[in-house]
Amino acid sequence: MNNELLDELNGIARTMVHPGKGILAADESTGTIKKRFDSIGLESTEDNRRDYRELLFRTEDAMSENISGVILYDETIRQKAADGTPLVKLIEQAGSVPGIKVDMGAKDLAFHPGEKVTEGLTGLRERLAEYHQLGARFAKWRAVIDISRGGDRTMPSYSCLTANMHALARYAALCQEQRIVPIVEPEVLMDGDHDIDRCYEVTEQGLKILYTALFEARVALEGTILKPNMVIAGKKSDKQASTDEIAEKTVRCFRNSVPAAVPGIVFLSGGQSEREATENLNTMNRDFADQMPWALSFSYGRALQASTLDTWKGDKGNAEAAQRAFAHRAKMNGLAQKGAWTEAMEDEA
Ligand code: 13P
Numbered sequence: 008m009n010n011e012l013l014d015e016l017n018g019i020a021r022t023m024v025h026p027g028k029g030i031l032a033a034d035e036s037t038g039t040i041k042k043r044f045d046s047i048g049l050e051s052t053e054d055n056r057r058d059y060r061e062l063l064f065r066t067e068d069a070m071s072e073n074i075s076g077v078i079l080y081d082e083t084i085r086q087k088a089a090d091g092t093p094l095v096k097l098i099e100q101a102g103s104v105p106g107i108k109v110d111m112g113a114k115d116l117a118f119h120p121g122e123k124v125t126e127g128l129t130g131l132r133e134r135l136a137e138y139h140q141l142g143a144r145f146a147k148w149r150a151v152i153d154i155s156r157g158g159d160r161t162m163p164s165y166s167c168l169t170a171n172m173h174a175l176a177r178y179a180a181l182c183q184e185q186r187i188v189p190i191v192e193p194e195v196l197m198d199g200d201h202d203i204d205r206c207y208e209v210t211e212q213g214l215k216i217l218y219t220a221l222f223e224a225r226v227a228l229e230g231t232i233l234k235p236n237m238v239i240a241g242k243k244s245d246k247q248a249s250t251d252e253i254a255e256k257t258v259r260c261f262r263n264s265v266p267a268a269v270p271g272i273v274f275l276s277g278g279q280s281e282r283e284a285t286e287n288l289n290t291m292n293r294d295f296a297d298q299m300p301w302a303l304s305f306s307y308g309r310a311l312q313a314s315t316l317d318t319w320k321g322d323k324g325n326a327e328a329a330q331r332a333f334a335h336r337a338k339m340n341g342l343a344q345k346g347a348w349t350e351a352m353e354d355e356a
Contacts, residue, residue, distance in 0.1 A: 019104065028073050034147060070102075109147065110178070123151045123153070188231065199241035201241040218264065218266060253287050271301055274307070276311075289343035289347075292345060312333070
């Protein structure tokens with residue numbers, strides 16, 4: 008890779024993890040946004056999806072102060088606001104960077120019951136070139152790693168890990184070739200009943216395989232962002248870990264597996280509540296800042312949007328209150344990025 012391209016990609020990546028800012032994951036696929044709208048009793052039409060995303064992107068304080076970038080879905084990157092302004096322009100005008108989800112979803116991995124491999128490499132070079140023209144400066148590809156239930160250790164299999172990390176590496180190289188920063192997202196799900204130490208083990212193994220695959224694909228790490236899960240117990244585990252244990256184990260896991268050349272690590276929320284996602288990020292940045300060579304921030308979907316959606320309910324009359332809810336979450340996570348959040352700040356709003 009020539010120096011000019013490396014500088015360009017590194018500049019974008021560093022903007023994405025600017026102090027006090029993080030990423031809004033608004034890239035719910037048509038199926039996922041339908042589930043979110045079902046929860047507020049709203050039909051998932053193209054106009055409703057547009058209105059909702061427009062409401063988010065027009066929340067000026069959140070977008071200019073705390074949101075460095077927005078991950079869009081294919082439909083959204085082509086959509087216009089009600090007044091005809093492209094949604095991408097709204098994001099740019101707020102000083103935030105548009106990005107795009109480019110994977111085609113996790114499909115069943117043949118002969119590996121319960122395991123998935125993410126698809127979408129075919130034609131990816133051409134799709135990335137078009138997304139760049141539409142304004143995208145970074146992309147996202149999510150791999151899904153599930154952990155066996157009941158103490159069984161067959162999942163994840165080594166072949167599930169290598170297939171997914173290899174796909175992430177091929178995706179990342181294509182992104183960089185097309186002047187786009189790849190967010191590499193190997194998500195270890197928190198759905199199971201495993202304890203935090205099993206999550207640590209699987210997350211570490213996945214990351215080691217990922218960084219070997221990225222090296223072999225000649226990806227320049229300075230022009231990438233990692234989007235991992237936190238090291239955390241499964242939702243159904245009867246041994247839930249404290250925020251201090253989550254923070255200590257997550258940072259230790261990354262120090263053992265994420266190279267220092269990576270500019271930033273941005274977490275997914277993965278089913279944590281808004282409060283938990285904020286508190287855990289805050290604890291890491293408050294207690295371990297001097298141990299981390301990378302910026303540590305957020306790229307939350309549900310943990311930035313849950314109360315916004317609940318407040319909005321698809322009703323125009325609730326739009327301002329919904330924007331206040333979004334601005335509040337963005338601000339709280341912005342503070343957590345600096346390790347400066349406290350519980351008391353939640354109630355001051
Ligand atoms: P959640 O924060 O809701 O897990 O979504 C983030 C994301 O983009 C998952 O791919």
